[in-house]
Amino acid sequence: MENEAGALSRVAGLFSARGYNIESLTVAPTEDPTLSRMTLVTCGTDEIIEQITKQLNKLVDVVKLMDMTEGPHIEREMMLVKVRAEGERREELKRVTDIFRGRIIDVSAKSYTIELTGAGDKLDAFLQALEQAVIIEVVRSGVSGIARGERSLKI
Amino acid sequence: MELTGAEILVHSLQDEGVEYIFGYPGGAVLHIYDALYRQDKLQHILTRHEQGATHAADGYARSTGKPGVVLVTSGPGATNAVTGIATAYMDSIPMVIFTGQVPTQLIGNDAFQEADNIGITRPCVKHNFLVKDVSKLAETIKKAFYVATTGRPGPVVVDIPKDVTAQKAEYHYPDTVSMRSYNPVHIGHAGQIKRAVKLMLGARRPMLYTGGGVILSNAAEPLTELARLLDFPVTNTLMGLGGYPATDRQFVGMLGMHGTYEANMGMHHCDVLIAIGARFDDRVTGNIEKFCPHAKIVHVDIDPSSISKNVKVDVPIVGSVDNVLRAMIEAIKGGNKRPDAESITAWWEQIEEWRAKDCLKFDRDSELVKPQHVLETLYKVTGGDAYVTSDVGQHQMWAAQFYKFDKPRRWINSGGLGTMGFGMPAAMGVQLGHPGETVVCVTGEGSIQMCIQELSTCKQYALPLKIVNLNNRYLGMVRQWQEFFYQGRYAMSYMESLPDFVKLAESYGHVGMQIDKPGDVEAALIEAMKLKDRLVFMDFITDQTENVYPMIPAGGGQNEMILI
Numbered sequence: 001m002e003n004e005a006g007a008l009s010r011v012a013g014l015f016s017a018r019g020y021n022i023e024s025l026t027v028a029p030t031e032d033p034t035l036s037r038m039t040l041v042t043c044g045t046d047e048i049i050e051q052i053t054k055q056l057n058k059l060v061d062v063v064k065l066m067d068m069t070e071g072p073h074i075e076r077e078m079m080l081v082k083v084r085a086e087g088e089r090r091e092e093l094k095r096v097t098d099i100f101r102g103r104i105i106d107v108s109a110k111s112y113t114i115e116l117t118g119a120g121d122k123l124d125a126f127l128q129a130l131e132q133a134v135i136i137e138v139v140r141s142g143v144s145g146i147a148r149g150e151r152s153l154k155i
Numbered sequence: 156m157e158l159t160g161a162e163i164l165v166h167s168l169q170d171e172g173v174e175y176i177f178g179y180p181g182g183a184v185l186h187i188y189d190a191l192y193r194q195d196k197l198q199h200i201l202t203r204h205e206q207g208a209t210h211a212a213d214g215y216a217r218s219t220g221k222p223g224v225v226l227v228t229s230g231p232g233a234t235n236a237v238t239g240i241a242t243a244y245m246d247s248i249p250m251v252i253f254t255g256q257v258p259t260q261l262i263g264n265d266a267f268q269e270a271d272n273i274g275i276t277r278p279c280v281k282h283n284f285l286v287k288d289v290s291k292l293a294e295t296i297k298k299a300f301y302v303a304t305t306g307r308p309g310p311v312v313v314d315i316p317k318d319v320t321a322q323k324a325e326y327h328y329p330d331t332v333s334m335r336s337y338n339p340v341h342i343g344h345a346g347q348i349k350r351a352v353k354l355m356l357g358a359r360r361p362m363l364y365t366g367g368g369v370i371l372s373n374a375a376e377p378l379t380e381l382a383r384l385l386d387f388p389v390t391n392t393l394m395g396l397g398g399y400p401a402t403d404r405q406f407v408g409m410l411g412m413h414g415t416y417e418a419n420m421g422m423h424h425c426d427v428l429i430a431i432g433a434r435f436d437d438r439v440t441g442n443i444e445k446f447c448p449h450a451k452i453v454h455v456d457i458d459p460s461s462i463s464k465n466v467k468v469d470v471p472i473v474g475s476v477d478n479v480l481r482a483m484i485e486a487i488k489g490g491n492k493r494p495d496a497e498s499i500t501a502w503w504e505q506i507e508e509w510r511a512k513d514c515l516k517f518d519r520d521s522e523l524v525k526p527q528h529v530l531e532t533l534y535k536v537t538g539g540d541a542y543v544t545s546d547v548g549q550h551q552m553w554a555a556q557f558y559k560f561d562k563p564r565r566w567i568n569s570g571g572l573g574t575m576g577f578g579m580p581a582a583m584g585v586q587l588g589h590p591g592e593t594v595v596c597v598t599g600e601g602s603i604q605m606c607i608q609e610l611s612t613c614k615q616y617a618l619p620l621k622i623v624n625l626n627n628r629y630l631g632m633v634r635q636w637q638e639f640f641y642q643g644r645y646a647m648s649y650m651e652s653l654p655d656f657v658k659l660a661e662s663y664g665h666v667g668m669q670i671d672k673p674g675d676v677e678a679a680l681i682e683a684m685k686l687k688d689r690l691v692f693m694d695f696i697t698d699q700t701e702n703v704y705p706m707i708p709a710g711g712g713q714n715e716m717i718l719i
Binding site for chain 1: 273274277278281282283285302334335336337458459460462463464467
């Protein structure tokens with residue numbers, strides 16, 4: 001998309017005006033500062049997805065659009081989790097974090113902050129592996145995606 | 156040459172070839188009005204309300220094909236313009252609307268007459284721009300006209316903070332503009348056109364269903380040629396009237412909720428439907444589950460998102476209607492295959508049988524003025540050659556049914572948004588675009604009061620509109636639905652305390668007439684048309700109980716019409 005004020009609200013407005021769902025949305029400028037790249041996760045029947053694609057393409061600020069799910073692709077999401085970490089639990093939490101290839105990036109006497117990156121279901125699985133009682137706060141970035149192989153979204 | 160932002164705006168509009176700008180001044184646009192005052196190329200038309208300004212620009216655009224231009228102030232000026240912008244958006248009308256904004260440093264401070272014009276108009280514009288840098292103003296204006304008039308046309312808002320109109324920059328109006336993210340497709344895909352033509356040539360019960368896209372793309376001529384080449388029946392949507400000559404044998408009338416029996420039955424029974432510049436609106440399709448059950452569908456539209464939005468089509472073609480129709484004609488003429496004459500003849504026999512039902516009949520012996528009679532007579536008196544605008548409701552449907560439009564851009568109405576109050580201001584724009592032509596506004600006592608203040612504008616600019624007010628003392632369409640579906644509980648549909656329209660017209664300096672006998676209708680219309688340089692307000696006191704027929708009730712299929 002054009003990296004311009006209002007571009008994001010045009011996309012968000014389109015989804016709410018036409019009753020489509022946004023599951024997650026991430027956006028940031030690209031290596032070309034006049035452009036932003038947005039990864040938007042939505043759901044719907046083939047017809048709805050076709051309409052969403054067409055409607056998005058119609059927005060003047062949208063430069064190029066690609067449906068990642070039409071080919072092999074990689075999805076990644078980053079999550080920060082703050083957990084209560086006291087006594088024996090500190091060891092256990094460290095072990096679970098290692099199993100999921102997460103990292104503890106901040107430590108206090110009573111807490112850990114864990115960073116974990118992966119596909120959404122991996123992050124879900126990690127949260128399930130933790131006891132609910134230990135979770136203080138969860139921050140998820142929303143999904144970023146890129147196609148596998150030579151296929152790319154570039155103008 | 157260094158100019159102020161206000162001067163850049165005025166020069167840009169001149170260089171763009173704009174004749175008229177419709178607007179209303181206010182604090183945030185005073186620099187611009189001052190720049191307008193100091194020139195005499197552009198004429199500013201002062202309406203009495205910003206809604207009137209947008210509808211007038213819209214009427215000008217619909218009837219001339221040129222973009223309509225509007226200038227309003229910040230805050231309430233812009234919010235009042237929103238109804239007109241949304242009206243143009245729904246019908247894909249090219250307009251550029253300049254809205255004033257509070258100075259840059261005050262934006263977001265809840266300043267006096269501040270509104271988030273970009274945010275408020277976003278869902279009802281094709282695109283909008285906030286200009287914060289005076290050096291980008293001319294280029295932005297060029298982009299605004301480019302976006303508004305190309306592809307599927309639509310309104311574009313340019314929001315300009317007051318300080319930007321005072322700052323100076325070098326003026327250069329670009330000849331062309333390119334935008335990497337905006338490249339509408341004009342040329343239809345050759346393979347798809349071939350597939351469509353094959354389907355059309357194999358049709359046994361074809362139907363051409365054409366809409367506003369034919370008008371917008373100036374494609375009435377190739378449409379007529381294609382239809383005659385194949386001897387296919389043609390039906391028009393409300394927005395498409397005039398795209399095919401209504402007096403032609405092959406025209407079966409308007410389709411949809413209040414369309415003709417022959418058009419809707421033809422749709423229901425056709426085996427190949429060719430949709431051209433039409434968007435399968437719910438008022439056209441009726442119940443989508445029951446829509447054209449036997450048909451393979453070809454759909455030509457410049458907007459890919461219109462295709463397969465409501466109805467899944469078999470052969471989609473993205474491109475301008477004009478280009479695609481010409482390519483189809485060429486492909487058909489280039490080959491020697493023609494549709495099976497026997498089947499087409501049999502199809503026409505069936506259609507004539509439907510047509511013989513005379514679905515638009517009404518009581519011609521009534522003692523009361525029948526609205527249909529007024530419109531039929533209007534058609535006769537004007538020789539079918541007037542520009543006709545309408546408001547929204549029963550009178551709009553009767554005008555669409557009874558005034559036979561043989562030419563495009565003669566029928567001006569708010570089809571998509573259905574905006575009451577549209578008719579008279581739109582007619583002002585039409586009249587300015589076509590001085591000397593007969594411009595009639597068909598309206599009702601409900602709609603006309605929504606922008607009645609524009610009678611004053613008509614006086615100021617000597618716009619000799621002919622207003623046909625079908626006064627049944629009811630919000631007729633609401634009343635009709637209440638009669639049919641709410642057991643006659645006429646909640647709030649009676650218009651009480653109506654003004655004396657004759658005196659009202661006279662107080663604005665116009666001519667007023669009241670007609671309450673069927674025998675006086677023709678003479679009154681003839682007399683009004685003779686008053687070439689006066690606005691004449693004709694208040695027809697009509698039968699209160701008249702309904703619009705045929706009607707497809709909500710949830711009904713196209714073959715399930717209520718007939719009189």
